[in-house]
Amino acid sequence: MEKQRKYELTKEDLETLIFLAANRICDQKKTSEEKEIEICGYAAEITRELIDHLTGENPFDQDQMELADAVLHKSTTIIIGIQR
Numbered sequence: 001m002e003k004q005r006k007y008e009l010t011k012e013d014l015e016t017l018i019f020l021a022a023n024r025i026c027d028q029k030k031t032s033e034e035k036e037i038e039i040c041g042y043a044a045e046i047t048r049e050l051i052d053h054l055t056g057e058n059p060f061d062q063d064q065m066e067l068a069d070a071v072l073h074k075s076t077t078i079i080i081g082i083q084r
Helices: 011-028 033-055 062-073
Strands: none
Touching: 011 033
């Protein structure tokens, strides 16, 4: 497994990188200008949520963090409310 890297980024770095990533994806998908404005608005909201979590101002729920980690990064099977 690849060694995890740690990065030191400022709030401004995060804002810039997330905006540029959203803008690049819009360009690649040939998104309309109207839709691009909407998507970049969402990117700004995501950036605020991320920064608020990282600063401790409004952290994400720990249970949600663990669930997201399991879904995104681990080969764990999660069974949620399966009805027969």
